[in-house]
Amino acid sequence: MTYRPPLRDLAAALKAAGYDRLGEAFPEADEATAAAILEAAGEFAADVIAPLNRPGDLAGATYANGAVTAAPGYADAYRQYALGGWNSLSAEPEFGGQGLPKALEIGMFEMIQAASLAFGLCPMLTQGAIEALTAHGTDRQKALYLPKLVSGEWTGTMNLTEPQAGSDLAALTTRAEPDGEGGYRLTGQKIFITWGDHDATDNIVHLVLARLPDAPAGSRGISLFLASKFLVGDGGDVGARNDVRPVGVEHKLGIHASPTCVMAFEGAKAELVGEENNGLAAMFTMMNAARLQVGTQGVAIAERAYQQALEFSRERKQGRSAWTGANPAPIHDHPDVRRTLLLIKAKTQAARAICLATAVAADLSRHAATPEARETAKLREELLTPIAKGWSTDMGVEAASLALQVHGGMGFIEETGAAQHYRDARILPIYEGTNGIQAMDLIGRKLSMAGGAAIRGLIAEIRAEAVGNARLLAGVAALEEATDWLIAHKGAPDALAGATPYLKLAGDVVGGWMLSKMAGEGEDYARLDRFYAEQVLAGAPGLVPAVVQGAAVLEEAL
Amino acid sequence: MTYRPPLRDLAAALKAAGYDRLGEAFPEADEATAAAILEAAGEFAADVIAPLNRPGDLAGATYANGAVTAAPGYADAYRQYALGGWNSLSAEPEFGGQGLPKALEIGMFEMIQAASLAFGLCPMLTQGAIEALTAHGTDRQKALYLPKLVSGEWTGTMNLTEPQAGSDLAALTTRAEPDGEGGYRLTGQKIFITWGDHDATDNIVHLVLARLPDAPAGSRGISLFLASKFLVGDGGDVGARNDVRPVGVEHKLGIHASPTCVMAFEGAKAELVGEENNGLAAMFTMMNAARLQVGTQGVAIAERAYQQALEFSRERKQGRSAWTGANPAPIHDHPDVRRTLLLIKAKTQAARAICLATAVAADLSRHAATPEARETAKLREELLTPIAKGWSTDMGVEAASLALQVHGGMGFIEETGAAQHYRDARILPIYEGTNGIQAMDLIGRKLSMAGGAAIRGLIAEIRAEAVGNARLLAGVAALEEATDWLIAHKGAPDALAGATPYLKLAGDVVGGWMLSKMAGEGEDYARLDRFYAEQVLAGAPGLVPAVVQGAAVLEEAL
Structure with missing residues (x-):
């Protein structure tokens, strides 16, 4: 099973995420350059890392005599990764970084993670250390450690x-x-x-x-x-x-x-x-960057699982095609199977754009032209981060499970490889703050930031772009209703009880918004938008009662 | 981790499922007798089988030299199971069976499966062979094979x-x-x-x-x-x-x-x-019984996973209680964790009642007093079977995943045991007809049986009992709308495209109906009903657009 870098989907998602707004701050990272970098990254991910994923699952990393040995091939691949400069895309040039946008790095990162989540964790954690030292280290610490971390030598x-x-x-x-x-x-x-x-x-x-x-x-x-x-x-x-x-x-x-x-x-x-005594603040610097990266891992595993299921659906023949009447036909020709595949694809593309939009906001929060623009972008980044982490990783688990299902009985056999994605994906809603923690962060700190300006701004922006789009308008109205209720109940158990359904609601709506932005990129994207609107977005209003039920029903211990 | 037989929940679900309607046909299996049998079965499941589940996962069954050796302890436990008479509850007395209701057997069976899905599969398959031979075997075949299969000797x-x-x-x-x-x-x-x-x-x-x-x-x-x-x-x-x-x-x-x-x-x-050349018909006899049993496996794994997560939530201390202010408090005192647990519990109880209602219908289809009543019950059994299989097993996977999530990082460590449930559960939506097959069976053959009488009768019955219950009324209206559309599009790719969301919609609504029937059994059941109504049933109307979107959006290959 080969991995095909989803370069066209990445380009469409970057566009929807507002990558063009980075032109002023990153003149050297225009669309064409970004495309070239992503193509090279995709090639590296597919050729060098992806083939290690299944053997790495079987052999694992091993511990003996007080030391760990990486799984076969992983140490060598890591050194190639560092040598290729992939570890330093967004780091400061002062410490050997390439000063490129985080949005571009997240695009690269998705493909590395799709090739192997286990591999991608190593640079991901290094990235966190770079962020923490850049923000909080002394000049001596920066000089001593950052160049080696940025290069990937350490x-x-x-x-x-x-x-x-x-x-x-x-x-x-x-x-x-x-x-x-x-x-x-x-x-x-x-x-x-x-x-x-x-x-x-x-x-x-x-x-x-x-x-x-x-x-x-x-x-x-x-x-x-x-x-x-x-x-x-x-x-x-x-x-x-x-x-x-x-x-x-x-x-x-x-x-x-x-x-x-x-x-x-x-x-x-x-x-x-x-x-x-200020360690938690420093740690949050690492963790915020890591949360977006974990969200991207959710996109990555969904994409990898999707590709494998798609390939299987084209090869496996069972029964009669609903459209052509051919018998036996590839299971790809059964509406229920194709619906499953399209559902994974639509949600993956929505999550991809959400993660990239978070990265664009992070870039703008540092590099926008005015302090006001930087502050607005910072709020957007902070608001989207728990959605990017929580929604994309729940989606990653769901996608891996659906992709396994497409394989039927073969999906349950480890040799097929679909089961590995289902197993690997399951950590994503847990680490870097469980998705429950993300939901509480979202309804607690994030909704009330700047007097609610972040969420109000997001709702207004979606609504303005949703004119004539009934499903998206209904979705954003539901999001607003749930938001108002949560803000009114801030700090109470009632609000905490609604956190998880609210995060789902927010992700469903923001995802639908992102897909609507891509609808003009070609008939296949228009189709994802149309499909998602009826299959996912139509459910948004029905999530409001779950958000606003309150905590009384939970008060008695189980 | 011990397994506690959910005897009270089983009793409440049996009541909601209409177990009292079996009194005439099975005078010897009254409520008190049923409770005694289930108590003994639960004890056997908890004491003999449940302790084998984790070692059996680690060691597995092994193959060597043309023969399979069962996992350690499994062969002996199986022989105890047969000796205890557990294999013969519902079989015909003529062949050594106890002639008890299937509904009671399904209750017993849930606990055996909760103790170990891998164990429970052995009697489950034997059960299928008994059904097929009883229905289609010659007198000689019945005499020769049935007594040994019924006793469990073979x-x-x-x-x-x-x-x-x-x-x-x-x-x-x-x-x-x-x-x-x-x-x-x-x-x-x-x-x-x-x-x-x-x-x-x-x-x-x-x-x-x-x-x-x-x-x-x-x-x-x-x-x-x-x-x-x-x-x-x-x-x-x-x-x-x-x-x-x-x-x-x-x-x-x-x-x-x-x-x-x-x-x-x-x-x-x-x-x-x-x-x-009539083998498929005979095989469907086996398979229909097996489908209900697989649905019951979904209930079983959800219950087992729930119990483990509940216990963990009471022991694991992190952060401050939302209600008492205690710090550190058991994570059970965090609204988001408790909501997760209650969601598993509510869905498990709904699925339990759906499976038992299917079993009651199966019993009535053979033993009701009049041919009309038997025919009506047969239609109900056939209609509910794909819902029992599909909805309960999707729920089982979801429950196992949510239960793992409650454990945080510990859930991802195999030693904790939560991961085994997540792995074990994943086969359930696949075997005995994938859930996609179940959904197609439901919208194809089952909706049109007897000119739609089965689904119309179900909708009418729910509606009659939903008076004053706004969420359930809205849910059943959604079910009716989706049903009308599917019947109008019968046989077309459009209907097939809506099959999976329709099965979910049907399960969500029938599950809500079942919980509403139990609401009078105690404040805890009233709470499950109230919670489910806002968290699950409220989403039913939002599923209709997914059912009725049609297949045009799927027509282009991916």
């Missing part, structure tokens, strides 16, 4: 979770003690550390949340530290092994080629990143 | 699928040649044969679809044969090994303890069951 990790502290990071207990020389020693155990150890690079830069002595309890007592696998001298030379080690890898449902490590910090040497 | 299999013939059985090529002595020799290969071989019993009775020489092409040339693993003499003595052998077991996504065999028939001795 990788980065995020060390947040502890056994008792997952969604609730306030509960974490890893200790950081000053060593009397301006540095710190970290002691504690972290779990679920993605690519926490491996043999693909000479060094690994761990960003770690921990507590200083006498730090306040809860989330206001957490600081961010950097502890590298091998100590780094002031000249950038790699020295002695630090006391941070993997003590095992998890046996997971999917993404077997991504080592998920338990990490032990036993007096590991570390340095502070950002201010004391 | 097991049965269904040999339908071939590599090129899955959903389209008309394409099968296994040959049956008369041996000149009144018997036949079977030659061919069958795949996906559940419990096709094992070491739990002395013999296995294979029911096999094959073609006679000069049989018409297509589905009208298929006959049903019986080929036992060991030949059976006229006195019932087990003799020589027959030439039917497993040649391998599949490596599957889930239900690892259920051996899914490739079976080779190499001149295997066989006898005809039913009439020549």
Whole structure:
């Protein structure tokens, strides 16, 4: 099963996402250049990474004697990835980056993830470390670590979770003690550390949340530290092994080629990143970027699963075609199968555009011409991020499941490969903040930002473009009704009870809006829009009662 | 993780399903007797079978040297199951059965399946063989095979699928040649044969679809044969090994303890069951019963996954309770988590009642007092069967996924056990006719049966009971609108294009009806009804556009 880079769909989605608005800030990244970069990225993803996906699932990353070995071929592919410059698209030129738009990077990233989610996690985490150090590091830290992370010569990790502290990071207990020389020693155990150890690079830069002595309890007592696998001298030379080690890898449902490590910090040497007790803020810098990337993973797995199901549907012959009467006909010619495929395709394209629109907003939030435009874009980015993460990853799981279903009994046989997508996809609604957390972020902080300006602006924009589009108008009216109710009930359990259906409603409507923007790009996109309007968007008004039911029905324990 | 038999929920669902209507035909199976039988079955399921589920997933059934060995403990548990009389609840007393209602058997069966889907498949397939032989076997065949199958001393299999013939059985090529002595020799290969071989019993009775020489092409040339693993003499003595052998077991996504065999028939001795070239009709007898049982598997896996998620939600502490303010609080005290749990519970209970209502209809179709009542019940059974199978199994997959999500990161770790349910559940929408096939059966044959009398009768009954229930009234109006459209477009691709959303709509509405019937059984059931009405039933009208969109949007190939 080969992977075909969806270059035309990416171009259409970039256009719908407003990529042309980046022209002023990124004159060198015009549409033609973007297309050329995406074509090359797609080729790399399809030729080098995609063939590793199934063997990587079978072999997995392995742990022995305090060290992790990447799945066969993964270390080499990673080095090719770094050498090809794919790790540095959007990073600052000052540190070796190419200064290209994030929107373009997200497009590239989707194809890498489609080729192998397990592979893509390694650069994804590095990206988070780059973001955190760029925003919060000292000049010395930036000079010392960023060039190696940007080039991909070293990788980065995020060390947040502890056994008792997952969604609730306030509960974490890893200790950081000053060593009397301006540095710190970290002691504690972290779990679920993605690519926490491996043999693909000479060094690994761990960003770690921990507590200083006498730090306040809860989330206001957490600081961010950097502890590298091998100590780094002031000249950038790699020295002695630090006391941070993997003590095992998890046996997971999917993404077997991504080592998920338990990490032990036993007096590991570390340095502070950002201010004391301000670690959560720094961590959110990493996490916001990561959330958009995880949303993109949802698009990626949906696309990969779709391609495989489509190919199967053309080859597998069963029964009579509903249209031509041919018997036996490819199952592609059965309306129910084709409907399933079109449903995956339409939702994938909607989610693709949502993620790219989030990335365009992120680019504009830094590079738009005026402070007002940057602020407006920042609000849009923040509003869309939980939708991009939550809706796209729920969609990714649904798409992988539907694609497996297209295979019938063959889908349940591991050798077919459809089952791997179903297994791999399942982590996406969980990590980088579960989708429940995304929904609470959306209805809590995001709806009330700037007095509701972000969501009001989005609703107004959709409505203005929906003239004459009855399904989209009804959808946006439903979104507004649910929004008003949530804002009126802000902070109450009632609002929390409506969070998940609201995120679905918002994604369904924004997705429909995105598809309507693409309807002019060709008959196939017009068809996706038409199909989605009746199959998905028509359900939007029926979601409002679920949002506004309130929490009374939940109050009794189960 | 222990399994707790949901005896109270089963009792409430049986009542909603109309179990009291069976009193005349089954005077010995009154409510108290049924409760006692279910309690004993639940104890057996929880104590003997449930502990095997996780080890069975890890070890799986194994194939070596032409024979399958059941997963550790499974053969012994199966023999206990047979000795306990659990295999014979609904079978005819003439052949050793207990002559109890199918509705009671389905209740029992749910708990066996919840304990282990992989285990439950073995008696499920035997049940199918019993049904087929009871309906189509000769007196000699009944006398020779039924007592052993009913007691569980032997097991049965269904040999339908071939590599090129899955959903389209008309394409099968296994040959049956008369041996000149009144018997036949079977030659061919069958795949996906559940419990096709094992070491739990002395013999296995294979029911096999094959073609006679000069049989018409297509589905009208298929006959049903019986080929036992060991030949059976006229006195019932087990003799020589027959030439039917497993040649391998599949490596599957889930239900690892259920051996899914490739079976080779190499001149295997066989006898005809039913009439020549009438095999599909006989097979449908097996399959209809099996479809209801698979629907029940959907309920079972949802219940098992729910119980595990519920327990986890009570133990796992993260963040602050929305209601009590406690910190850290069990995640059970977060509205979004509790909403997820309640959604699983409500849908599970709705599906449970749908399956039991189908079983009650099946019982009445054989045992109601008048021919008219039997005919009406038969129509109801046939109408509900694809809904019971399709809706309950889609729900089972959704429930397993939601239950995994409740676990957060721990859900993705295989050791937790939530992932097994997610993997195991995924076969249910596929086997015994994919859910797409169910949907086509529903909108094709089932809506038009008796001039539409079955669906009209159902709609009228729901409407009569929905007085004052706005959500249910709107739901049944939506169902009627979609039904009218489908009947008007019968046979056209347009109708086929709407099949899957229609099955969902029908299940959502019938499920809501069932929950409304239970609302008087206690505040907890009233709450399920109230919750489901806003969270699920409110979406019913929004599904109509998906049903009636038509096939034009699908006509172009993808």
